[in-house]
């Protein structure tokens with residue numbers, strides 16, 4: 155914002171800053187003041203500070219959120235264009251985390267939705283010849299459809315054009331205003347419409363191009379309302395020092411701290427030139443800036459159906475959120491602007507903001523504005539949702555950037571899901587069918603006595619749990635596949651097929667080996683269910699369990715000993731067929747199998763159908 159000039163209808167501002175309780179206090183007194191702050195909320199159990207606020211009129215948070223409830227959010231996606239694999243990536247990761255937390259027995263509120271206001275939307279709508287609201291309905295529905303294809307188990311889908319959201323935004327705005335943090339001033343600067351953000355000249359490329367969108371920023375001058383972000387600089391610094399886990403992964407914390415240290419400037423929170431937005435209370439010539447509006451979707455999503463929307467109710471239904479999952483592109487909004495806005499309004503801060511990396515194409519962030527996207531719908535259609543979810547969570551270390559390649563996709567999915575897990579189950583069930591009438595001879599706890607596999611599995615399950623808890627999703631997948639490797643090793647070392655041929659005690663030992671391996675696969679199905687839920691459901695069905703049983707599974711069922719003697723397994727049927735280069739098969743989906751076989755040579759057809 156070097157070119158920015160804030161002129162002095164600023165009488166207000168100066169008096170605001172001077173009268174700010176932070177303007178005249180030293181760091182030492184500020185720190186003790188933070189400690190004793192009457193509005194510093196502590197979480198009931200952990201006694202960790204949950205929020206700071208300078209507003210005297212605080213809204214108490216949900217007392218339950220600390221232990222029993224896990225509220226997580228994805229960004230509310232901008233409906234300037236349909237979703238792409240990048241939007242799907244965040245949502246798949248959030249879904250895996252939500253499913254894991256449900257397995258732990260938490261009450262999960264998983265929030266996603268669409269951000270529908272602003273200039274970029276109005277332009278996108280008019281370029282397709284539709285009204286903004288028709289355009290938003292259409293694209294928002296695209297997101298919902300994709301989430302269904304990807305088996306996203308969201309609890310709330312908030313649209314920022316929802317009436318309840320508008321009510322919450324206006325109330326929030328009024329609280330910030332009442333706290334003395336909004337003033338009016340002229341503003342001039344370089345604006346990227348695609349980021350919907352004024353840019354500092356020094357962060358731009360030649361020709362004042364936005365580094366993310368590679369398009370020139372426009373010089374803009376407006377009479378706007380401003381949010382006094384600068385007033386929160388010290389509080390934000392202190393908050394991050396006291397609670398460094400607020401920003402994750404830890405290497406992103408430095409980035410956020412250096413933004414704050416380099417000086418926070420007030421930012422404009424209204425637009426005079428944009429009609430498509432929520433009118434500013436008491437000045438309907440201006441609309442509220444799309445980011446100020448959109449972030450509040452995380453709170454308005456919490457209002458219960460049919461109830462009068464107000465902040466107090468929304469907040470008591472689950473705020474503060476446990477986790478905001480976002481891409482690193484919008485970290486500044488979530489880790490700097492948003493906490494300051496919440497402090498101003500007297501609301502608790504989310505417990506964590508996790509900024510993951512980008513899916514890239516030729517080194518550039520895949521995005522709607524650049525149009526260099528990968529179509530998730532096509533991928534799901536070709537390979538099935540289990541494979542798509544698994545690949546991106548396993549392949550891209552959560553936090554870092556990652557590139558997509560179809561060869562790598564097929565290799566990984568085949569090696570892990572088809573071979574390590576699918577084949578192991580299928581071979582074992584085949585032997586059980588042939589030699590034991592598909593019936594388990596003993597309890598898995600008894601079968602495992604004196605065998606090393608049980609301890610190995612227990613250790614790896616613990617590892618997977620820790621990785622899920624730390625949001626290291628790729629490592630969690632790796633730990634689960636290691637369980638599969640251990641099961642395969644046991645199978646190969648014991649060679650039960652040859653023991654059965656010997657009969658007598660050898661045959662009994664072989665039957666026990668099959669029980670042990672099936673128990674191993676059962677545990678895999680629980681531990682991998684956050685990532686590839688349908689595949690795990692099919693595994694449970696093969697092990698003779700009902701759908702209802704699978705639906706009620708919790709993480710405690712990763713404990714060894716679930717399979718009991720006498721349990722009858724289903725007829726062996728592959729749970730995940732190998733993807734052959736050039737075929738489009740997902741083993742669980744007969745339609746996809748037929749489609750994959752269609753038009754292929756007889757031999758290839760026979761192979762695909764046989765595998766399915």
Ligand SMILES: Nc1ncnc2c1ncn2[C@@H]1O[C@H](COP(=O)(O)OP(=O)(O)OP(=O)(O)O)[C@@H](O)[C@H]1O
Nearest residue numbers: 231232240241244480481512513519520521522523
């Ligand atoms: N390439 C990507 N890799 C990972 N996540 C992405 C990617 N693109 C978008 N996202 C997710 O979507 C969020 C941004 O949502 P938005 O609706 O603005 O999509 P976008 O495609 O980045 O838009 P644009 O290209 O117009 O900037 C990111 O913070 C991230 O959560």
Ligand SMILES: [Zn+2]
Nearest residue numbers: 346349364367
């Ligand atoms: Zn931009």
